Amino acid sequence: MRRLSGGNHLEKIMQVIQDIKPLDIRSMEEMRNCLNNLTKPLGSLGMLEELPITLSGIAGHAAPKVDRKAIVVMCGDHGVVKEGVSAYPQAVTGLMMDNFVRGKAAINVLARQAGAEVQVIDIGSMLEEVPKEIIKKKVRYGTDNMAIGPAMSKEEAVQGIHIGIETAFDLADQGIDLLGIGEMGIGNTTPASAMTAVFTSISISQLTGRGTGINAAGLDKKIEVIERAIKGNNPNPMDPLDVLCKVGGFEIAGLVGVLLGAAARRIPVVIDGVISGAAALAAYRIEPLSRDYMIASHLSAEPAHQFILNELELKPLLNLEMRLGEGTGAALAFPLIESSTRIFREMATFEELGIPAHVENSKEKNEA
Template sequence: MQLLQQTIQNIQSADHKMMEQARERIDGLCKPPGSLGRLETLAVQLSGITGELFPAIDKKAIIVCAADHGVCDEGVTSNPQNVTVFQTLNFPRGGTGVCAVAKITNAKIVTVDVGVKEDIPHDAGVIIKKIKYGTDNMAKGPAMSREEAIQSIEVGIEVATEEINKGINVLGTGEMGIGNTTPSAAILSVLRECNPNEVTGFGAGVGPGGIAHKVEVIHNAIALNKPNRHDAIDILAKVGGLEIGAMAGVILAAAAHRKPVVIDGFISTIAALIANELEPNVKAYIVPSHASEEPGAKIAAEMLGIEPMLQMNMRLGEGSGAALAFPILDAACSMMKNMATLEESMLLLKK
């Protein structure tokens, strides 16, 4: 708990003076005002995050947090749980979707076992931070204890901080965990105070009972566990997931170190909501990537007050959308550094 509290205390608001300087420079570039649209907004945000007019966003890492979910016992997914361990081992080998996309910007993939149901070999290239062998079945009781929920957040903080200390200056959030759209929808239902049928989707493959059964499981789990809407850690513990907590920790750590963090789709956005509940200043450090096909993703983004940059009809997870968005950050930084202002262009013409 001490690490979590220290991290939250270190999170400050964005550098608004630098954002004003960035906006002034952008408005003076050789182009019609606002003609580069959201690229301009992103550049201003990156300057506000880093406190630099020409931010360096060149050392990228996506932290993929892996864990299993006891609620899979309720038949909410058609995918076998052993896919989690299979894919967790596949990340260090470079064989997953996010690995393929990340190669275009040489982004590092960091894989963390927060709660995979099986043991991961220590020589597999995975960081072992296992808290427990998957969450408990939230349909029968709390998914985890409050202490375990805090531990999961602190795992994300630890791993992200270590990467930042190695020189990483932009992070992405990714996850692996069969069944994790169920706790994500449950968390969103509690935070939004809505019926789960408004935010529950197909996921990676819905179980034989269809979405109706998935909704019923979520509804019953919330009724049984009674998570406190005003206590993000209680929500995470009662109906959440270990990898969701870890991603929230990654986001908090990025904000505490004034680094941008690019979030992926539905599950990453839920983690961002948890982080934002713990410290609202984190919102300034979040860069949304793509609009997930999951119905809850749009609602979660609206609650957070962010708008995804890409519409790609994706719902893979893993951090794949974050990896795809990295080149847009590169473009925003290049615009700031390499595009001339009208004044600079006039001086060049006079030479």
Template sequence: MEKLNQTLEKIQGLNQQAMEEARNRIDHLIKPQKSLGKLEDIAVQLSGITGKLHPKLDSKAIIVMAADNGVCEEGISAAPQAVTKLMTGYIANGVSGVCALAAQARAQVITVDIGVAGDLEDSKILHKKIRHGTGNIAKGPAMSREEAIKAIEVGIEIAEQEIKNGRNLLGTGEMGIGNTTPSTAILAVMSGTDPEEITGVGANLPKQQLDNKIAVIHRAIEINKPDKNDGIDVLAKIGGLDIAGMAGVMLAGAANRVPVVVDGYISTAAAIIAVAIEPKVRDYLICSHASEEKGAAKASAFMSFEPMLNLDMRLGEGTGAALAFNIIEAAAFMSEKMITFQEAGIGVV
């Protein structure tokens, strides 16, 4: 709990002066005002986060949290739970979807075993296991409050180490069969939405099994009675270890004034938890894409996120964050590399 408290104490609001300077410069670049749309807003936000007119975003990493979910016992996923362990190894060895897209974005992928059900001995994986998967939330809590805090602190510690190593742009990713179920449970509780409205098929669950998934989420909420006014309570009772780790990354980014790119649906659930713990974190997050998962639009709206990409994606792993890195870096280049009308010698327009 000490690490979490220390991190929360460091989180401050955006640097308003830096944002004003950035907006003023962008408004006077050699182009019509607002003509580069959201790129301009991203550049201003980056200045607010970093306190710099021209922040550098030349060292990028996606931190992928891997964990299993005990609720898979309820038949809520098409893929067997063993796939989590297999895919975690593939991600660590650079051959999964996020690895391909991160390579194009010149970003490192950091693979973390925070709760895979089984032992992983690959030296390319960071071994930070809290427990071998969560409990079955349809029967009881996912984890204890102490375990939830430890998992958040794992995310904080890894993000802090990456920042110390020079990372100036972070992305969140995850791997965990069944993790759309705790994500939907979190969204349902925090937004006050009926699970039936937001429960999707996840990793290709047959539609005839969707009613069971909805019933499982209802049961998890009824049995555990999470307190929506306590983000850690919600996380511990109906969340996931991967969600906890990603929330920790977001908290650490905010505490260290480093932007964090939110991937898709599961990452947005983590953002909901992080912002519930400390509302100022919201300003340090950049939403990458509009996931195709059914509850994703509701989750983004609940967080007041405006996804920058809509590519019908729903893979997770951090793939959307990897693609967004290119656009975010472009926003920084726009602000720094373009000249103003005054610098061009044609007066201020």
């Protein structure tokens, strides 16, 4: 665990971190043996075989299920939007929150198809009148402009993480088996790129993408703003909380908490694109064991995302050149994850066909 410092709720967060345990190796081996005895060549289903092995290690038994699924969408606004880093005005955050409530956003459509509920949390939007269907956990009305000072205080970052932990715990208590994470916040690819740059030491120009679709001049401006924010705030890469409070966002802090809380309760979390990826990288820097509970849904078109996945050593299930966010990649990955659990439950074994499993396995080894 990396150094973590802060104010209120810190003791609770430290206890949650201590509750994150390694994957259950025995259950993983049991699942691997189960998969090897199914009517197929060894390893022929690729990542669809890796998934249930990971899920078994997370669950602590070789019969993991993903019957109940939920996607958490954290919403927050960013003071850095004042620097002209987005193609859309800040008001769009609130408009999209209303769209989530009406069930008309992309995440709603894809979550319905995947059989997942969507939980929308206002953790830091500028919206004063929040729709009643949205869970109100606002830390503050948007972050400060990180280009001229820290985005938030350490106490606020800790509060955001704590809100995420509580969210994960509440969903665990409701019987959720599989979590996806997403976000909404105009301008949030800027803090995500900044955090990634600090954690990886990769150049900002390599990491920074067009976000909502800014032009070439806008991209140059965005890179300059991130450089200014990092130079002015000087976040300590060995202190994830320092990075989060200086160049992060409230929705990112909330997602860090969801990741840590879910890992403590042994629930797999499917990460989405670059913003949830930045949260995943921060959670990993806080407690490396949390990475074992993460599943990468897709590879975002935002350049920082590939570097994030490389750092986490996670392989994405999909590559659809998406860059929307909201948890859409997680929703698309849910059916694949469910398919992986159906394989070990519903496929026949070689023994059931009257073929000794060791014959097929030996053939595979000889051909190799």
